[in-house]
Amino acid sequence: MDEALLRGLTPGVLGVLVRRGADFAAAEDAVQDALVEALRVWPDDPPRDPRGWLVTVAWRKFLDASRADTARRRREDRVEEEPAPGPVAEVDDTLRLYFLCAHPALSPAAAVALTLRAVGGLTTRQIAGAYLVPEATMAQRISRAKRTVSGVRLDRPGDVATVLRVLYLVFNEGYSGDVDLAAEAIRLTRQLAARVDHPEVAGLLALMLLHHARRAARTTPDGALVPLAEQDRSRWDTAVIAEGVAVLQAALVRDRLGEFQAQAAVAALHADAPTAGETDWVQIVEWYDELLRLTDSPVVGLNRAVAVGEADGPRAGLAALADVDPAVPRRTAAAAYLHERAGDRATAARLYAEAARAASNLAERDHLTRQAARLNTVPGGDG
Template sequence: MEELLRDLTPQVLGVLVRRGADFAAAEDAVQEALVEAVRRWPDDPPAEPRGWLITVAWRKFIDARRSEVARHRRELADLEEPVPGPTEQRDDTLRLLFLCCHPSLTPGSAVALTLRAVGGLTTRQIAEAYLVPEATMAQRISRAKRTIGAADVGQPGDLRTVLKVLYLIFNEGYTGEVDLAAEAIRLTRQLAASSDEPEVAGLLALMLLHHARRTARFTDDGALVPLADQDRARWDTAAIAAGVEILQAALARDRLGEYQAQAAIAALHADAPSAAETDWTQVLEWYDELARLTDSPVVALNRAVAVGEVDGPLAGLRAVERVPDDVPRHTAVRAYLHERAGDLSVAHELYARAARQATSAAERDHLTRQAARTRSSV
């Protein structure tokens, strides 16, 4: 029952919002309906759970409105329960997703609200995933609800914003008891099922291709394993095949976007039997396409790595010089290219500096090992 309620919650919330309920009040009503469902369903399960929840939640909302605006009873006539019709059968999750990505919200607030309202996660689960106190996350979500309530809900977030939010969720990976990467894939699948935009498919393909390498990214004791050193036998071949198929269909639409280009790069890595057999020439060509689509300095840094693989480490270092030095991993990339060029003393110094700049313990430990290894080779 828990999984069913989680799937139905965003649909029911979306219906109430579409009927005119403000976001915060609608969620309160849905939560009350869920409590009632947990109490009543085990002994008396409804024939149509979704319809039951919509009816109960709407009545909860009406009751709350009546208590708040009793002096305006005549205005409530328009809020009486609508006669059920075919429009009630449509899935409102998509509208809710776009609403949670409203342009007035910061990316962090949009992520939190999406996970709460569309993903059905508890505030505690979201707080644990982002390593912040539950009270802090509750305040963030409450502020987001108030912002939505005060904003023009007729102008939800655009598709680009929604995709960015979903990718931010995916990149958090697995923390606490919540697998945010899997949750992002689930939400993106829902979006892809309702959209014919190739960039939606491109993002889904990118997620699947990256997620396919998940079990090989760390050793049993938690040490980071770089892509070149990963055991490719541990990659999820079914997820790779699915990602490639989705990507090919998207590329066939001939409306290239940055997520499709990133997915194409990931597919080339997934297709190589070993790191040495990676088609770096094609990888570089796709990075050139990606650089034309976005002015991201992160893309420019990753492209410099590809340049180093195709044209040699000195060419890669020249490409790195054109990237701002405050871009994450800038120092680590320079260390890698200097090592490739045979300048181990400089590589050692840069690896050590990169370790001090690392934002996670796993990355710091990996770079520290690289620094120790290059020092012993000098």
């Protein structure tokens, strides 16, 4: 059974049902039922037209559910009778579903879950496993999200920026359970890039590719974090880096700079350096200046301060860091790093320990704890 084929067909099938009169929630339930049926039937009896088969079965499931629910009797009167089996007109509804799943009425977590279900074709179990929550919890989250967007008419252009932020949230979840969300985010962003001619869509795809190319070197076999400067660059995927750079260059020449393109440019400069010592930090600072102009983000300010510390020395980096809100995540860890670079190991050790206590995940906490312990065991660490 080709699960990738099923996942690729899901948004188109869902779109057909919605265009025929089904509301989003009921249509999505029917499509999921059809996918379950496909997993049962197709191994022994594969259809000649997989998409047409799914549409036919999903529509039947929808009509059956409508007729069984007396509270939906009025809607049943409005829907078409079951069409005869046969080829289904090729209308691409994927983009419409992207915008629907990124509806502003949804919380970021709900938008991500709904995107993975409706556009990505993942099951509730798979999404729950990726987020390490009970399947029932995720089912409730998705159900509430579907109710929120049911009946919403997309009669005006959707907000591409909101869709991109949802996909970026998916990518940043990385990998857990049996679903690789980073790879899934790349797949979905490729899909979006094929439908939307927008440089920021390309910028996000480039950013994902350039980060993903370093994945194999990012942790040790036992799961410990490896800082960028210490990674084995021979383990970086050069083919993925080359693709990411090419996608980025094609976006930048359009001269419509956005934050994802600028972030990708920083990632490309890291990827281009044969060693950490050869990184072009001056250019990276310049790109962070562009990002601050575009976003005024405190996280960008934090990253810029670290880059300034590399380009102009740790004291300059600490001066830049002073302008960053102390509440920004990882600010304390950045301060520890810059103090260590400046030779103040005692302060650095204290700050590493403080950052470890505030770390949001176990791998990061362990890494920062080891940094503090390393400095505390260095002879003369009190000076």
